[in-house]
Amino acid sequence: MSPEHEAWSIGELAERAGTTVKTVRFYSDRGLLPEAGRSSGGHRRYGPEALERLRLIRSLRALDLPVPEVGRVLEHGDGLTAGLTDAIDGQLRVLGGQLTALRWREAALQLLRDTPAELRAERLRLVGALSAPPGTAALARFWRAALPVRLSRPLVAAVLEHAVPEPPADPSPAQVLAFAELHAIVTAPCGEGGRSGTVWTDRVRRPDVLYGGLFEAYALAVPEVTADRTPGRGAVLERFVAAHAEGRSEPDGPGFRRRLSALLTSATDPSVERYWALTTVFGPAGRTPTVGAAHAWMRAALAADVAAGSG
Structure with missing residues (x-):
């Protein structure tokens, strides 16, 4: 045959x-x-x-x-033909995810290896609570809970874009630790349910006006924060206060500024301040200051203005 x-x-x-x-x-x-x-x-x-x-x-x-x-x-x-190309593309995506997970595990092990003995148990607990690679859902829930319910979707998306860092594909040990701390902050008791940061928005009548104005003020504050200028009076402070006054449908004035300064001071949450500091680990050196840093600068400018006597 x-x-x-x-x-x-x-x-x-x-x-x-x-x-x-x-x-x-x-x-x-x-x-x-x-x-x-x-x-x-x-x-x-x-x-x-x-x-x-x-x-x-x-x-x-x-x-x-x-x-x-x-x-x-x-x-x-x-x-x-195209069938093989599609299969290869799909497999590359799978392998990419696996490699990212391995890099996170490697960085976590390096972190724990180089951690002083007295801190190792605490850091092991933090890192052990993360998936590899970690997701951002818990961080997003944290910020959604802190925002006014009636805030429009575009502005919610803008806040999340600034507040929720994307886990890097090839993290350093420091980034693993920072993300683990971020995760711990937002999943702590009352974390995912919101924190005292919502206090300063609880009487806002027009949340879109407030947050739209705040983003304008943040943009003005960036050069001030970058140059490390002392917080004080000027266009940045005026836009910041105007956003709050317009969002609350209240007139600006010395009394309003005193009440607003007291409200923002009482609503300051050390955990949220720590959160913003941790997010700087995920950006390149010299990047644009975080929204948290800009807000802290404007809050300090308002306090200085009130102390000096508004008007």
């Missing part, structure tokens, strides 16, 4: 492919190997095309493609 008309038993196919009968039967049962026919006894017979298909399957499996994905690739003919 000529090679193009050969028909092999399952054992002969396995021998030619350098694999086991069990493997051939596994792929055959799933419809991935074409049969050339059946023997008089009803046994499967395979031709050269099955051998080529089996070699292709083993090559795809060597790339760690799951069997269902292999089947989808084979549905595209020779497996070298």
Whole structure:
């Protein structure tokens, strides 16, 4: 019988492919190997095309493609078309996630290795509460709970963009520790349910006006914070106060500024201040100051203004 008309038993196919009968039967049962026919006894017979298909399957499996994905690739003919490209892209995404998880674990181990003995138990607890890589859902919930209920979606998204750092794909040990601390802050008792930072917005009538104005004030404050200028009177403070006055539908004036300064001071949460300080670990050196840093500068400017006598 000529090679193009050969028909092999399952054992002969396995021998030619350098694999086991069990493997051939596994792929055959799933419809991935074409049969050339059946023997008089009803046994499967395979031709050269099955051998080529089996070699292709083993090559795809060597790339760690799951069997269902292999089947989808084979549905595209020779497996070298868009089906293979899609499978490779999908596998690259999976591997990328696995590599990121490994890098987070490596950085966590380096952190614990280099941590002084007296701090190791505490840091182990912090890091152990994180997934690898960590998600940002808990951080987002924390800030959503702190924002006015009626705040528009675009402004909520703007706050989250500034307040929730993206976990880096290749973190340093310091970044692992910082993210672990962030996670601890937002998941502490009353963390995900909001903190005292909501106090200064509880009487806001027009939250979009308040937050829109605050973002304008933050933009004005960036050069002041970057230059490390002493907080005081000026355009930044005026826009900051105006945002609060307009958001509350109250007139600006010395009395309003005294009440606002007292309210912002009483609503200051050390944990939130710490949160903003930790977020700086995830940006490049010299990056734009955080919203938290800008807000602290403006709060200090208001306090100085009140102390000097508003008006």
